[in-house]
């Protein structure tokens with residue numbers, strides 16, 4: 001099972017998540033986020049992880065100038081589009097930058113999943129996250145979950161990551177109700193917004209291992 005730890009900001013935490021066996025590490029390029037990093041910082045942090053985990057650049061409705069900067073500076077393995085990018089925009093980004101795309105969707109009700117189906121075959125992977133709570137300026141990284149039973153309506157062949165409010169305490173329940181190809185977590189392995197915690201990271205990986213025995 002793929003595990004993506006998102007919102008990394010320090011070399012110590014990059015080393016910790018690689019040691020735990022993360023398949024993906026995510027860097028956030030969204031100035032309002034407490035996890036925001038500059039492309040140069042992400043590129044330096046990514047050096048220790050390259051070839052061991054996929055480097056994911058997370059953007060929100062980014063324009064071409066920002067994407068070009070990120071792609072040329074960080075050289076990500078994957079671009080995660082976490083805004084309102086259309087199917088056509090996802091296709092264009094894939095073609096223009098030659099990088100696989102994860103398209104994120106905010107889920108609160110069944111119709112949100114139906115809307116995501118238009119991206120199957122265009123995005124390389126879908127990521128289902130919770131709809132941001134009222135008042136939040138962040139489209140992701142809010143530490144809130146959605147009703148996982150909604151995912152039962154998906155065709156079993158759809159490749160998706162589950163995200164939104166996951167942590168060591170609830171991940172077994174999430175895996176009992178869903179069949180994702182991967183998990184994505186940020187707040188659930190933090191001690192404060194934007195501050196990753198090695199003990200919580202280890203506990204999350206341990207909980208996933210236990211749930212999968």
Ligand SMILES: O=C(O)c1ccccc1NCC(=O)[C@H](O)[C@H](O)COP(=O)(O)O
Nearest residue numbers: 006033140141142143164165185186187
């Ligand atoms: O994490 C952020 O601050 C963020 C900001 C803007 C867009 C996306 C963001 N995060 C994307 C992720 O992939 C998070 O891991 C995902 O939303 C889950 O977050 P959490 O519920 O905190 O585990």
